[in-house]
Amino acid sequence: MVSRSEVLSLCRAMLRAGRQYPHYNLREYTKRRTLDGFRMNNTDQSKVNEAYAEAKAQLVVLERSVKFHSLYPPKTKNIMEVKLQ
Amino acid sequence: MASLSTTSLSFKAPSTRISQVLKKGSSFQSVTFGRFTSSTSKSLRLQISCAAKAETVQKVSDIVKEQLALTADTPLTAESKFTALGADSLDTVEIVMALEEKFNISVEESDAQNITTIQEAADLIEDLVQKKPAA
Numbered sequence: 001m002v003s004r005s006e007v008l009s010l011c012r013a014m015l016r017a018g019r020q021y022p023h024y025n026l027r028e029y030t031k032r033r034t035l036d037g038f039r040m041n042n043t044d045q046s047k048v049n050e051a052y053a054e055a056k057a058q059l060v061v062l063e064r065s066v067k068f069h070s071l072y073p074p075k076t077k078n079i080m081e082v083k084l085q
Numbered sequence: 086m087a088s089l090s091t092t093s094l095s096f097k098a099p100s101t102r103i104s105q106v107l108k109k110g111s112s113f114q115s116v117t118f119g120r121f122t123s124s125t126s127k128s129l130r131l132q133i134s135c136a137a138k139a140e141t142v143q144k145v146s147d148i149v150k151e152q153l154a155l156t157a158d159t160p161l162t163a164e165s166k167f168t169a170l171g172a173d174s175l176d177t178v179e180i181v182m183a184l185e186e187k188f189n190i191s192v193e194e195s196d197a198q199n200i201t202t203i204q205e206a207a208d209l210i211e212d213l214v215q216k217k218p219a220a
C-alpha cells in the first residue's frame with residue numbers, strides 16, 4: 001500500500017520534471033495532466049497501487065522526454081508567455 | 086528571560102483592509118514588543134524579527150487565492166490553513182509549486198509537507214530567499 005506522502009512526492013516530482021520543458025505547451029500540458037490524473041485516481045482507493053505504479057513509469061518517460069525536447073528548444077517565445085503590455 | 090510563547094504584532098497593511106496578525110517564532114528571546122498598531126508601511130521593520138514580511142504574506146495570499154479560485158472578498162489572514170480554505174493535499178502541492186516558481190526558490194520534500202498555513206509558507210519563503218543569494 002502506497003502511503004499518502006509517497007503519492008504526494010511522486011506528484012511533486014512529476015510537476016518539477018514537467019517544468020523543465022523549454023516548450024510552453026508541453027509545460028502547461030504536463031502540469032494540467034498530472035494534477036488531473038492524480039485527482040481522478042484519488043477517489044478509487046482500490047486502484048491506488050496500480051495508479052501509483054503507472055505514474056512512476058510515466059515519470060521515467062517524462063524525464064526522458066524532457067531531455068529530448070531540450071535538444072531542440074523553440075527558437076521564438078510563445079505568444080502565451082509574452083506579458084500583456 | 087522574558088517568557089514569551091507568542092507575541093502578537095498587529096499591523097494594518099496599507100493596501101488591503103485585512104489585518105494580519107503575525108506570530109513571532111519562539112526562538113526569539115531578546116526583545117518583547119508591546120502591542121502597537123501603525124498605519125504606515127512598517128513592513129520594513131519586520132526584517133529584524135523572524136516573522137515574514139507583510140508583502141511576502143500578501144504575495145502568498147494572492148497566489149493561494151488564484152490557485153483555489155477564491156473570490157476577492159474571502160477573509161484571508163496569515164493564519165488561514167489551506168485545508169480550511171477548501172484545498173486538499175494535491176492543491177497544497179500545486180500551491181507550493183506555484184510559490185516555488187514565483188519566488189524562484191526550491192522547496193525540499195520535508196519542508197513542503199509541513200506547510201499548512203499561509204504564514205508558514207511565507208516564513209519558509211523568506212528563509213529560502215535569504216539563504217540563496219537571489220539576483
